[in-house]
Amino acid sequence: xxxxxxVAKNAAYRSSWHGLLAEVPAGDREAGFMRSLAGxxxxxxxxxxxxxxxxxGTICELRNCAANDVVALIVPETGRMYAVQRRRGDVPxxxxxLGHPDAAMQGILVDQAERADRHRAELLR
Numbered sequence: 001x002x003x004x005x006x007v008a009k010n011a012a013y014r015s016s017w018h019g020l021l022a023e024v025p026a027g028d029r030e031a032g033f034m035r036s037l038a039g040x041x042x043x044x045x046x047x048x049x050x051x052x053x054x055x056x057g058t059i060c061e062l063r064n065c066a067a068n069d070v071v072a073l074i075v076p077e078t079g080r081m082y083a084v085q086r087r088r089g090d091v092p093x094x095x096x097x098l099g100h101p102d103a104a105m106q107g108i109l110v111d112q113a114e115r116a117d118r119h120r121a122e123l124l125r
Contacts, residue, residue, distance in 0.1 A: 003057035
């Protein structure tokens with residue numbers, strides 16, 4: 001299942017996602033795909049960090065994946081969700097962390113974002 005499918009099918013995850021979106025300013029046009037969950041998305045994967053399992057996936061803005069994407073991370077035991085939106089434009093890469101992740105969780109999100117970039121680069125070869 002992709003990230004939008006998982007959010008659509010699980011009420012706890014949907015609630016967590018909407019909680020994250022509350023942190024995004026209402027007028028933020030670069031976040032429209034996040035609100036609608038419309039855009040290319042990856043299959044969800046289970047990853048392990050420090051002995052804990054997480055479920056992660058990505059979604060990006062249609063026709064603009066290289067410049068605007070989101071990596072989401074779910075803690076299955078609690079339904080808690082964290083995310084990082086990455087924007088690349090005329091300015092250097094910017095990260096917007098959602099869900100108030102601590103420094104360790106921010107590191108996991110950045111690592112997953114970098115893995116997604118490597119995977120995308122491999123697919124384009």
